Amino acid sequence: MKTTALFLLCATLALGAETPPAGKKDACCAAMAAAPFSAASLYQTDVTFTTDAGQPFALGALRGRPVVLAMFFTSCGYACPLIVSDMQAIREKLPAGIRERAAFVLVSFDTARDTPAALAAYRGQRGLDAQWTLLHGSNDAVRELAALLGVKYKQEADGAFSHSNLITILNPQGEIIHQRTGLQGGLDEAAAALAAAARN
Ligand SMILES: [Cu+2]
Numbered sequence: 001m002k003t004t005a006l007f008l009l010c011a012t013l014a015l016g017a018e019t020p021p022a023g024k025k026d027a028c029c030a031a032m033a034a035a036p037f038s039a040a041s042l043y044q045t046d047v048t049f050t051t052d053a054g055q056p057f058a059l060g061a062l063r064g065r066p067v068v069l070a071m072f073f074t075s076c077g078y079a080c081p082l083i084v085s086d087m088q089a090i091r092e093k094l095p096a097g098i099r100e101r102a103a104f105v106l107v108s109f110d111t112a113r114d115t116p117a118a119l120a121a122y123r124g125q126r127g128l129d130a131q132w133t134l135l136h137g138s139n140d141a142v143r144e145l146a147a148l149l150g151v152k153y154k155q156e157a158d159g160a161f162s163h164s165n166l167i168t169i170l171n172p173q174g175e176i177i178h179q180r181t182g183l184q185g186g187l188d189e190a191a192a193a194l195a196a197a198a199r200n
Pocket of ligand 1: 078079
């Protein structure tokens with residue numbers, strides 16, 4: 001499943017811009033911001049979401065920071081609470097200096113019920129600080145992001161979603177560098193992948 005999704009990602013993004021030259025890391029933020037996204041960057045997508053504060057949000061705004069990202073829905077009774085807890089655990093495993101730079105992003109499948117206000121309530125319940133971005137999107141935006149990540153989801157008759165359990169690590173250029181699949185283990189590996197990407 002993952003291989004297929006990544007192939008789809010490559011096929012989708014192969015039409016995009018050229019990979020920017022590997023410049024010096026500290027060359028200049030302005031130059032980096034102006035450079036095109038690489039062919040494998042998730043940030044090539046122009047879909048926009050809405051934050052739990054009601055602000056429009058393009059994924060490219062995450063550029064320059066290592067990212068821990070998952071798709072979820074707030075009324076999930078089992079898997080999603082564990083995914084959020086595991087993202088918190090990954091944060092704790094990051095070395096100081098990198099931990100503060102990382103962004104933690106949750107994007108909801110539940111476009112009807114997870115309004116920005118519902119996401120704001122969830123932020124409060126889970127004690128997610130400003131390092132966390134909670135996003136609501138249209139059906140099309142959610143579908144596109146899920147395809148890029150290789151996340152499968154389906155709404156059941158009771159309104160709940162069955163879904164893949166995936167935590168994705170993006171490097172500062174928005175490229176997928178690691179995915180933790182399932183609900184157990186792999187937290188050290190995810191944290192190590194993020195830390196390595198942040199140092200490059
Ligand atoms: Cu869930």
